[in-house]
Amino acid sequence: EAGVTQSPTHLIKTRGQQATLRCSPISGHTSVYWYQQALGLGLQFLLWYDEGEERNRGNFPPRFSGRQFPNYSSELNVNALELEDSALYLCASSLGGGGTDTQYFGPGTRLTVL
Amino acid sequence: AQSVTQPDIHITVSEGASLELRCNYSYGATPYLFWYVQSPGQGLQLLLKYFSGDTLVQGIKGFEAEFKRSQSSFNLRKPSVHWSDAAEYFCAVVPRFNKFYFGSGTKLNVKP
Numbered sequence: 686e687a688g689v690t691q692s693p694t695h696l697i698k699t700r701g702q703q704a705t706l707r708c709s710p711i712s713g714h715t716s717v718y719w720y721q722q723a724l725g726l727g728l729q730f731l732l733w734y735d736e737g738e739e740r741n742r743g744n745f746p747p748r749f750s751g752r753q754f755p756n757y758s759s760e761l762n763v764n765a766l767e768l769e770d771s772a773l774y775l776c777a778s779s780l781g782g783g784g785t786d787t788q789y790f791g792p793g794t795r796l797t798v799l
Numbered sequence: 800a801q802s803v804t805q806p807d808i809h810i811t812v813s814e815g816a817s818l819e820l821r822c823n824y825s826y827g828a829t830p831y832l833f834w835y836v837q838s839p840g841q842g843l844q845l846l847l848k849y850f851s852g853d854t855l856v857q858g859i860k861g862f863e864a865e866f867k868r869s870q871s872s873f874n875l876r877k878p879s880v881h882w883s884d885a886a887e888y889f890c891a892v893v894p895r896f897n898k899f900y901f902g903s904g905t906k907l908n909v910k911p
Contacts, residue, residue: 727903741898785850790842
């Protein structure tokens, strides 16, 4: 069974540009989570989607947004990129939401903002 | 403020020695508790989780963790560390039906 996949593996952008990151969950999983892992800051919760709806979001500005498609894949968009957005962005999926289901993580997308 | 604390940024142990990684949280009620491991260049893998019941939980790769309500702690332990355990370990806390919080991680080095 395929795990969580993310694309691209690496993404290089300049300040002010927009970045789009993609995530495909494990087959049968309806929940998708996005995290930012910046150097020295651990994982910061960004967004949680379940059944196509945004269920919760972390303490990030509105320029971080996303969506979940009918096939449960998800997209994270970061507008007006800033240097401090450089980080590893991890996607995870679970069977359902609410915190009790195990989250399975993808390998991440490394975003570098120049 | 709600938080998850992993007080040890780096830990070095000798192969075969015992290991304990600390995790403390500050939430009103007992949250869901998790430990994840991130090996170099790989995604996070769940080691174990606690929702309720027996406060000592067993996980994969020989790890266990004990929930202590009085101390708001969920420390990870392993009786004998292997060189392949070198990785970064994250404690995660999920307040019931709320957001997800990860600690800042503890990097484990294993000396031969």
